[in-house]
Amino acid sequence: MPSSFMQFADKYLMWKEGPMIWGSDVAILLVSIGILFTLTYFHKWKWLWKEWITTVDHKKIGIMYLICALLMMFRGGADAELLRTQLAVPNNHFLTAEHYDQIFTTHGTIMILFMAMPFIFALFNIVVPLQIGARDVAFPYLNAISFWLFFFAAMLFNLSFVFGGSPDASWVSYPPLSELGFDPGPGENYYLLALQITGIGSIATGINFLATIFKMRAPGMKLMRMPLFTWSVVAASVVIIFAFPALAIAIALLTLDRIAGTHFFTILHGGNPMMFVNLFWLWGHPEVYIVVLPAFGVYSEVVATFARKRVFGYGSMVASLMLISVISYFVWAHHFFTMGAGADVNTFFAIASMMVGIPTGVKVFNWLFTMYRGRIRMTLPMLWTIAFVPCFAIGGATGVMLAAAPADYQYHNSYFLIAHFHQVLIGGTVFGLIAGMYYWWPKMFGFKLDERLGRWAFWFFNIGFYVCFMPQYALGFMGMQRRMYTYPANMGWNTLNLISTIGAYIMGIGFVFIVIQVIYSIKHGERDLTGDPWDARTLEWALPSPAPHYNFAVIPTVTDRDVWWEMKEQGRADELKPKEADIRPIHMPKNSSRPFFMGLAFFVAGFGFVFDWLWLGFLGLAGVAVCMIARALEYNDDYHIPAEEVIETEASLGRLS
């Protein structure tokens, strides 16, 4: 018995791996006990279940996405600090080579799929229905399923760290490196199954928001009256719908190779590993646009609000969003110019890649022209937006350098690439996400985040950013490759690496300031009693903060772009307050626990297949099937909020006109 326990512990608990794992085990245990204790002590179980876990309210789902995204940003950030610590000095042995592989793999995967994706979904959920004057998304139940699939996939992925071992074939997991023969552990299975589960949820979200925006706009909100954030969600959703199936197939086939012994990508028996690489990037490249387009939407809203002007060139903004989403499909091979496809193919992809710069440039100039002669207010969202412009411009320029195929043969997979993509992912996406979080925070929670602490965070993060990533361009030119776990002392790389690591720590301090800012503001943040703390322009600001769960007591009629601003200008703002006589009972979807259980069933299935425990895998899938059949036969999934209740709520908010 003890010896079989020892075997189990060696294999799954990895207790010979050293203090990092023990520390995490203890930390996870303590946090779990802490959460259980707090919930029980304050009698919050029922509240948690009724108000959050079973909710189908898009605003609450958005908040849950946001919390998870921030937690994952913390995890991915901690990984980043470990990586940079290892690279601070030459010949370092703080991490082993194997451990370094695992950490850059989890860092990349988490940042893109479990941080950036839920973060944009948080904004989709919180903003879109309010901006278009709808009471909900098109498919509220499906929306909850999407969230729980993401949630349980993230749990599955994170579990790998303490149970069985993390994936270590990088976030792109190229075969044959990631094939069973070279990578036997369960880590790679964790990667494949977690991505599959969260990917299904993402496709559903794309469909959901496209249908919402096409079908549920308030009367009068023509397409060309839609706020630009909503337009950016259209563009991102189109890309999701067209790109994620490729990821699903790429990883499904690799899973079959690993679990069922097929030969899609093995060298043995005629498989073709480059097929995986093509399928992966057919998703992978559009994916970076999926996360950056909503950030572009945020910048447009922020610039217009804080420069107090209409966005310059609205039509060209919309056109460039849609153009970017189309061109993003024709560039994927720039990730492997060295494949050997020949000059004609490489030329096509090089030119297509450079063309993305054109619509993007249009957008940047439009933002600048919007600011020009505006009465700019330097709030936190505006600060991040302004910081984004030069950062993204540099990132774009180095992107064009990478797109020059012959030159890319030189710096392919070097630190130059690392610097480039962090510059666009952080300077473009993360800055936008943070700006969006600050901007809509009062709408979500009813109070503003503290400006002073936010400015500390801003400066630490921004200065740290340049200190961290600028040296990496030079390191790339000096020959340092990506994914090197250590380097000899005589390469001339020492100083630049040390500077880079210091920059990473400075950014880390910036993030800590954001955490402090949130905690501080929960108690001391300025309360928003008007619903319109920024004196903003679009419909969501016509509602109280936070919005009642039915959003609009009476659906507004839209007469203009930036309606809310126009109404305020014309002194008609009160028209958006409901009249008692107009209020009717409101039809709403009922809460349901099934999306949660469906996510759980997917988790069980994923966990089973990770360890090749097929019975458990199929048990989980059976659970999924049961949930789906129960849903198919379900009829009474809605109810009406009585008019009196709506009137009462509106009156207590002081909104009846």
Next chain:
Amino acid sequence: MPDAIHAGHPVVAASDKPLEYQDPNQSVKILGFWLFLATDMLLFGCLFATYLVVRTHTDGGPTPQSIFDIPGFTLETFFLLTSSFTGGLSTLAMRNGNKKALLTWLAITIALGLAFIGFEVKEFVGDVALGATWQRSAFLSAFFTLVGTHGSHVSIGLVWMFLTLLQVAKRGITPITSRKVFVVNLYWHFLDVVWVFIFTIVYLSGRVM
């Protein structure tokens, strides 16, 4: 429908539209389903691309010529295409408000779908008996995955159509059930279209090329 303002859908009670489109709640679901079909189409697109890349990679094992059996896949094609037609007749019966005909055509469609699946299973079992397993070569991996994915779609469609049939039997032709009949038939036609591609790209060109 009393007050069909589901979460802000504008009410357009245009009675010249088919029943399933009259209720805005149902018509938005149909739009959602079309979008889902787009993603499913891309899924198959990727599988076809993979198949085309590796279909000659037989690694000395069974080739398309040696395993594709003409009567087998012809029969499969016949069953599936006919079932798509009877599925269409079920939609027509629904539009005419004829519940009995609707149920009958759905049942016939299910039966034909079952026959299709039966013959496909028989074909797969026969292949495996010849040593043509999907572990044998990249060509076979891609063949079984592509055709098998289609087959599992059909199987799911069968369960789904059966559930729809039960609901129509119990509740009659309502805006909700008519949307369900319409959507399951869309799905069924879509699988038919995919099969036409499998038939030509995999089976026919596998025999002649």
